[in-house]
Amino acid sequence: MPRKRTEPFLRAVRAEGLPERGWPWELPAVRALESGLDLDAPVVMLCGDNGTGKSTIVEALAAELGINVEGGSRNFRFATRETATPLAEHLVVVRRAGPRPVDSFFLRAETYFNVATEVERLGGPLDAYGGVSAHERSHGEGFLDLATHRFRPGGLYLLDEPESALSVHGCLALLAVIADLAASGAQFIVATHSPILLACPGALRYETGADGVAPVGYDEAGPVRLTRDFLDDPQRFLHHLLAGGDR
Ligand SMILES: Nc1ncnc2c1ncn2[C@@H]1O[C@H](COP(=O)(O)OP(=O)(O)O)[C@@H](O)[C@H]1O
Ligand SMILES: [Mg+2]
Numbered sequence: 001m002p003r004k005r006t007e008p009f010l011r012a013v014r015a016e017g018l019p020e021r022g023w024p025w026e027l028p029a030v031r032a033l034e035s036g037l038d039l040d041a042p043v044v045m046l047c048g049d050n051g052t053g054k055s056t057i058v059e060a061l062a063a064e065l066g067i068n069v070e071g072g073s074r075n076f077r078f079a080t081r082e083t084a085t086p087l088a089e090h091l092v093v094v095r096r097a098g099p100r101p102v103d104s105f106f107l108r109a110e111t112y113f114n115v116a117t118e119v120e121r122l123g124g125p126l127d128a129y130g131g132v133s134a135h136e137r138s139h140g141e142g143f144l145d146l147a148t149h150r151f152r153p154g155g156l157y158l159l160d161e162p163e164s165a166l167s168v169h170g171c172l173a174l175l176a177v178i179a180d181l182a183a184s185g186a187q188f189i190v191a192t193h194s195p196i197l198l199a200c201p202g203a204l205r206y207e208t209g210a211d212g213v214a215p216v217g218y219d220e221a222g223p224v225r226l227t228r229d230f231l232d233d234p235q236r237f238l239h240h241l242l243a244g245g246d247r
Helices: 028-035 054-064 109-122 139-149 168-182 222-232 234-244
Strands: 010-015 043-048 091-095 103-108 155-160 187-191 204-209 212-215
Touching (some): 010 028, 028 212, 043 054, 043 168, 054 091, 054 187, 168 187, 222 234
Parallel strands (some): 043 204
């Protein structure tokens, strides 16, 4: 068992020498990195609408940390398409002096299938994945296997929308894993739209958007507000949505 540590590995990230024009330099969230982003918490969460740059940032961070940008660990070197992100070479990651992570993994919902294939190709025991190839599990089951069996105290985990494959129940299970490991010295950087995952105790939460990246409280976070409003009165929402749409 790795020794318990409570101080996060990554303290901050900032971008230097960003070009002015083109993708992804014009994304407000990417520009905001020029002023630096505090990551000094066991759980850092990025929420924000689709297309605001969450994946761009998490992917670049993974690349800068030497983790396969299509998802996987430092040993995974496969790529099914050109995913190298130009932002990575402009990132300066401020790490805390001390032990390195005992494990690091980047989990992307959209490429998890490829990660499962790579795990099979590399062979070896599947213990870290629950003993069963993820190809023989549902997408959500595979995700939870990985979180439950591979993620460890003292690890560094980057997750991009891990909720996409999960039921509400599955999200609660993942939340429990994250909260538990974060209390035992793991660090998580998570891009998410899930009001459940965002509830992780002690998380440092940011919202990406037109104004860049801003710290946000749980109750103020977009996914939480909108979901809460919807659940308060689904009929009212539907009325507005359908009246304002083409149908
Ligand atoms: N390789 C790329 N080339 C050009 N634009 C891209 C590329 N990848 C993503 N984008 C654009 O960058 C913006 C941010 O994307 P992304 O980081 O995936 O957003 P999020 O994860 O917050 O939904 C989007 O408008 C997206 O279309
Ligand atoms: Mg994304």
